[in-house]
Amino acid sequence: MNAVAWLNxxxxxxxxxxxxxxxxxxxxxxxxAPAGRQDAAARPVEAAAPEASPAALEDHxxxxxxxxxxxxxxxASTVADELLIELCEPDRVVAFTGYGARRSPRGYRxxxxxxxxxxxxxxxxxxxxxxxxxxxxxGDPRRIARLREAGLTVYDLGxxxxxxxxxxxxxxxxxxxxxxxxxxxxAAALVQGMAAVAADIQPPQRRRGMYLSGYxxxxxxxxxxxxxxDVLTSAGLIDAAAAAHRDWPEYTxxxxxxxxxxxxxxxxxxxxxxxxxxxxxxxxACSAPGGVVELDDALLGDPGxxxxxxxxxxxxxxxxxxxxxxxxxxxxxxxxxxxxxxxN
Numbered sequence: 001m002n003a004v005a006w007l008n009x010x011x012x013x014x015x016x017x018x019x020x021x022x023x024x025x026x027x028x029x030x031x032x033a034p035a036g037r038q039d040a041a042a043r044p045v046e047a048a049a050p051e052a053s054p055a056a057l058e059d060h061x062x063x064x065x066x067x068x069x070x071x072x073x074x075x076a077s078t079v080a081d082e083l084l085i086e087l088c089e090p091d092r093v094v095a096f097t098g099y100g101a102r103r104s105p106r107g108y109r110x111x112x113x114x115x116x117x118x119x120x121x122x123x124x125x126x127x128x129x130x131x132x133x134x135x136x137x138x139g140d141p142r143r144i145a146r147l148r149e150a151g152l153t154v155y156d157l158g159x160x161x162x163x164x165x166x167x168x169x170x171x172x173x174x175x176x177x178x179x180x181x182x183x184x185x186x187a188a189a190l191v192q193g194m195a196a197v198a199a200d201i202q203p204p205q206r207r208r209g210m211y212l213s214g215y216x217x218x219x220x221x222x223x224x225x226x227x228x229x230d231v232l233t234s235a236g237l238i239d240a241a242a243a244a245h246r247d248w249p250e251y252t253x254x255x256x257x258x259x260x261x262x263x264x265x266x267x268x269x270x271x272x273x274x275x276x277x278x279x280x281x282x283x284x285a286c287s288a289p290g291g292v293v294e295l296d297d298a299l300l301g302d303p304g305x306x307x308x309x310x311x312x313x314x315x316x317x318x319x320x321x322x323x324x325x326x327x328x329x330x331x332x333x334x335x336x337x338x339x340x341x342x343x344n
Contacts, residue, residue, distance in 0.1 A: 060158025076135035082304035162227035198236025209237030227303035235314035
């Protein structure tokens with residue numbers, strides 16, 4: 001195995017360790033950098049020393065949010081949806097996102113709550129009378145500024161970049177709802193769960209994989225720095241795009257052919273579109289049985305706790321379900337492949 005493959009194999013373990021250490025506790029009001037706001041990932045681990053009872057948290061936009069007993073919490077992002085479901089008493093949450101209620105596999109848990117459709121609709125949010133709005137800021141920062149100008153207390157969880165930011169967000173939401181111990185438990189479960197999904201797949205047996213989707217004749221991916229990379233790596237795949245690309249790249253057909261992964265991971269119904277595109281029919285994944293794994297995009301593209309379920313589904317489709325405890329092969333070899341029901 002070449003050096004790049006070995007580096008990819010080690011990426012998840014390294015990312016998990018850094019995520020757990022750097023996000024051990026949320027930022028409190030006395031942890032601000034004296035000369036401008038520091039990025040959380042750049043802070044030394046010792047800077048996360050706990051306060052007995054912090055008075056406020058600094059969000060990812062640098063705003064201080066005083067801690068109090070919030071009783072009318074509105075979620076305005078899908079990550080906030082899922083974290084509130086896991087960490088907060090249901091009667092303290094007044095609204096979840098409309099997208100999450102409609103598309104999440106666990107959307108039934110949002111029943112009976114109001115829906116936030118668009119943070120640009122300030123009047124609709126004000127009508128809910130929330131004492132806290134939790135969201136992941138992205139795009140135009142003026143949207144959050146308008147919410148604050150309208151008198152709403154907003155906590156910005158920052159960008160959604162997979163496990164590294166999710167672990168931090170779990171601690172932050174738990175602190176906001178007054179139960180930091182819940183955040184510690186959830187973060188530990190996520191880190192350990194993601195690391196365990198394909199722990200039995202040894203490096204020489206790990207296949208090269210790639211997330212790819214196509215729209216309007218254009219090709220898009222998700223690799224290092226995103227939840228797609230976390231899902232692939234946790235599932236026991238070597239992310240074929242991670243050495244040369246980051247974030248959410250747009251590819252040419254030639255770039256995809258050069259990468260030529262063993263496995264394509266994509267959204268449901270996308271195999272036919274991708275493998276019919278000029279040139280891509282030559283991809284080994286398009287011609288190999290089980291070379292394309294399809295998942296519902298609401299699961300595969302979810303940067304929240306559902307990443308664990310997505311990774312488990314991909315792992316089972318590519319390598320088969322993990323052996324039952326005590327039934328593993330001697331030497332830890334790769335289990336027999338099982339195409340499963342999620343791939344074509």
